[in-house]
Amino acid sequence: MTTPPTTPAVGRPLARLEGEAKVTGLAPYAYEHALTDPLHLGPVLSTVARGRIRYVDTARAEALAGVRAVLTPANAERLADTEDREFAVLQTDEVAFRGQFVAAVVADTPETAREAAGLVSVSYDTVPHDVTLTADHPGLYRPDGVNAHPDADTEHGEPDAALARAAVVVDHTYRTPMEHNNPMEPHTTVALWDEGAGRLTLHDSTQGAHPVRRTVAGVFGLDPEDVRVIAPYVGGGFGSKGSAHAHNVLAAMAARAVPGRPVKFALTRRQMFSLVGYRTPTIQRVRLGADREGRLDALVHEVVEQTSKVKEFAEQTAVCSRMMYAAPHRRTSHRLAPLDVPIPFWMRAPGEAPGMYALESAMDELAQACGVDPVELRLCNEPPAHPETGEPWSDRALVRCLREGAERFGWHARDPAPGVRRDGDWLLGTGVASAVYPHLVNPGSVAEIRYGEDGRYRVGIGAADIGTGALTALTQIAADALGRPLSEVVVAIGDTDLPEASVAGGSSGTTSWGAAVVAAARAFRDEHGADPAPGAGARGTTPEDTATPGYAQFSFGAHFAEVRVHADTGEVRVPRMLGLFSVGRVVNPRTARSQLLGGMVMGLSMALHEQSVVDPEFGHVVNGDLAGYHVAAHADVAGLEADWLEGNDPHAGPLGSRGVGEIGIVGAAAAVANAAHHATGVRIRELPLTPDRFL
Numbered sequence: 001m002t003t004p005p006t007t008p009a010v011g012r013p014l015a016r017l018e019g020e021a022k023v024t025g026l027a028p029y030a031y032e033h034a035l036t037d038p039l040h041l042g043p044v045l046s047t048v049a050r051g052r053i054r055y056v057d058t059a060r061a062e063a064l065a066g067v068r069a070v071l072t073p074a075n076a077e078r079l080a081d082t083e084d085r086e087f088a089v090l091q092t093d094e095v096a097f098r099g100q101f102v103a104a105v106v107a108d109t110p111e112t113a114r115e116a117a118g119l120v121s122v123s124y125d126t127v128p129h130d131v132t133l134t135a136d137h138p139g140l141y142r143p144d145g146v147n148a149h150p151d152a153d154t155e156h157g158e159p160d161a162a163l164a165r166a167a168v169v170v171d172h173t174y175r176t177p178m179e180h181n182n183p184m185e186p187h188t189t190v191a192l193w194d195e196g197a198g199r200l201t202l203h204d205s206t207q208g209a210h211p212v213r214r215t216v217a218g219v220f221g222l223d224p225e226d227v228r229v230i231a232p233y234v235g236g237g238f239g240s241k242g243s244a245h246a247h248n249v250l251a252a253m254a255a256r257a258v259p260g261r262p263v264k265f266a267l268t269r270r271q272m273f274s275l276v277g278y279r280t281p282t283i284q285r286v287r288l289g290a291d292r293e294g295r296l297d298a299l300v301h302e303v304v305e306q307t308s309k310v311k312e313f314a315e316q317t318a319v320c321s322r323m324m325y326a327a328p329h330r331r332t333s334h335r336l337a338p339l340d341v342p343i344p345f346w347m348r349a350p351g352e353a354p355g356m357y358a359l360e361s362a363m364d365e366l367a368q369a370c371g372v373d374p375v376e377l378r379l380c381n382e383p384p385a386h387p388e389t390g391e392p393w394s395d396r397a398l399v400r401c402l403r404e405g406a407e408r409f410g411w412h413a414r415d416p417a418p419g420v421r422r423d424g425d426w427l428l429g430t431g432v433a434s435a436v437y438p439h440l441v442n443p444g445s446v447a448e449i450r451y452g453e454d455g456r457y458r459v460g461i462g463a464a465d466i467g468t469g470a471l472t473a474l475t476q477i478a479a480d481a482l483g484r485p486l487s488e489v490v491v492a493i494g495d496t497d498l499p500e501a502s503v504a505g506g507s508s509g510t511t512s513w514g515a516a517v518v519a520a521a522r523a524f525r526d527e528h529g530a531d532p533a534p535g536a537g538a539r540g541t542t543p544e545d546t547a548t549p550g551y552a553q554f555s556f557g558a559h560f561a562e563v564r565v566h567a568d569t570g571e572v573r574v575p576r577m578l579g580l581f582s583v584g585r586v587v588n589p590r591t592a593r594s595q596l597l598g599g600m601v602m603g604l605s606m607a608l609h610e611q612s613v614v615d616p617e618f619g620h621v622v623n624g625d626l627a628g629y630h631v632a633a634h635a636d637v638a639g640l641e642a643d644w645l646e647g648n649d650p651h652a653g654p655l656g657s658r659g660v661g662e663i664g665i666v667g668a669a670a671a672v673a674n675a676a677h678h679a680t681g682v683r684i685r686e687l688p689l690t691p692d693r694f695l
């Protein structure tokens with residue numbers, strides 16, 4: 001057999017392979033799977049923030065035609081594992097936050113399910129609740145770790161002494177609000193329990209089919225092999241679909257209560273505001289001590305955030321301050337207030353997004369205090385190695401991102417004086433901020449390659465494509481690794497019947513799964529050569545040492561923003577933003593750019609709009625829909641540009657690439673806020689930058 005010439009597929013701007021199917025409605029999302037005779041689930045959510053259920057009256061709901069079951073804490077099945085209280089659905093009478101599942105109706109139609117859920121009447125014995133985060137909350141405690149980082153606190157040198165002797169000190173507190181993930185596709189799951197076989201199937205909108213299987217199997221005491229999770233198409237997640245949540249358990253419970261018929265459950269957007277995670281509000285005190293030229297001697301970043309009493313989630317907000325800049329004396333800390341609130345979880349760049357807003361705002365304040373250009377200030381605080389671990393950088397390109405970004409943006413003509421440029425009624429300003437995101441690899445994913453009768457290589461891996469372009473990128477990676485043209489490679493993802501794959505989270509997907517695909521392709525060629533027989537197959541696993549140990553590996557970037565603030569109304573507009581990033585090798589320029597732009601839009605949204613407002617009296621998010629919870633719309637986004645330095649990180653893994661999913665949001669809000677200060681002379685230290693704050 002002759003080998004047709006192949007050009008490398010990696011690096012080509014391929015359109016998403018499933019793009020046409022998605023935009024023409026042919027790609028079925030979880031809720032849309034055509035299943036015979038489905039039932040529908042209508043949940044009942046707690047209307048108090050804390051207390052006990054006294055009585056659930058289901059009579060009126062049960063009397064409605066088409067209602068098949070009403071689940072309550074009194075009749076719901078006892079789960080095998082209730083240790084993780086997020087999943088202990090309907091197991092007790094306790095209400096731990098407003099918007100928790102307290103009952104559910106299973107009915108023939110979605111309309112009946114919803115109507116019947118409204119007929120379930122629940123009475124409560126309430127206890128006073130606490131849903132308000134304050135910097136001096138009496139319950140503050142130090143968590144054992146912060147979202148996979150073992151240390152909640154770090155201290156190096158003598159930060160207090162260094163601050164006391166510093167020529168210039170910046171000491172400010174920055175606040176970010178509670179924010180909610182709002183993917184286009186709400187969280188949905190369709191559960192089918194095959195009682196005879198003892199098997200549960202979930203069509204689920206998730207960032208990780210295998211992780212959901214593990215969780216659900218554990219909760220119900222099933223063998224993971226008896227749970228299948230299917231998720232080929234997912235309409236976004238931004239982290240909130242990075243694990244199972246209570247709705248998966250509730251849907252599976254309903255399917256087991258009415259075996260033989262699939263149960264469909266789509267959360268409404270309002271229900272998503274209490275059940276699938278959110279970004280904790282933060283209160284961040286940042287203290288910088290520097291000499292008159294702006295060289296840092298001390299950097300202290302102390303964070304207060306909230307968690308739910310039901311389950312701890314500790315966001316790693318200050319972790320970025322452990323590695324961004326050279327400061328011999330440093331301290332970072334995280335304290336959590338346990339409140340009667342829903343469970344926080346991942347939201348795009350958890351930790352780095354709010355943390356870098358605070359740090360990069362403080363750096364801007366230091367630049368002003370020292371009379372140093374904000375770009376120059378960052379350049380003069382470059383650490384030669386990771387400041388805490390001493391590890392060498394694999395590919396620290398912050399300086400290039402700042403320098404080349406400044407050049408392209410036209411930064412150098414900038415007059416540093418705040419509040420002096422005007423165009424009619426609009427005040428004009430520009431701002432800069434750094435971006436960072438760690439290079440994360442999840443080892444242990446497995447890819448399988450089988451050569452078919454049709455001359456095509458079938459690659460299977462249980463990965464998830466949440467709209468990022470992962471399927472397309474993996475196809476490119478597989479084609480090159482096999483040395484075959486794209487047309488001969490078909491990749492299947494999103495199903496636990498495919499080999500194990502890690503979550504689409506931490507911007508780790510392409511690297512982690514790609515390493516498994518490369519390993520499988522190597523094994524395939526070693527075993528079967530370039531002329532395989534049909535049926536030939538091989539497997540490969542993401543190695544533990546995919547990223548070279550001993551290196552500090554991060555992606556970097558620089559955001560530049562031009563902002564106009566209306567002098568009378570305080571309205572903020574962002575006519576232009578440039579993000580220049582260093583992400584190693586780019587597998588697919590089209591989908592990578594889309595990811596980076598999407599991150600920047602979300603950062604712009606964080607800067608200008610996003611905030612969940614909690615009613616302290618009743619304990620719920622008041623603005624729990626897209627009419628009240630504003631996300632950036634087309635009218636907000638004007639001249640947005642994302643680009644990257646051509647690169648190849650030799651220590652990142654076989655592809656030389658790092659993730660692109662999250663770094664785009666990191667620092668974007670600080671760049672906008674810094675530009676708004678430059679425009680107005682008003683320093684807002686609390687997001688979002690709503691008009692009232694400038695008046």
Ligand code: MOS
Nearest residue numbers: 239347348505506
């Ligand atoms: Mo991303 S917030 O790690 O899914």
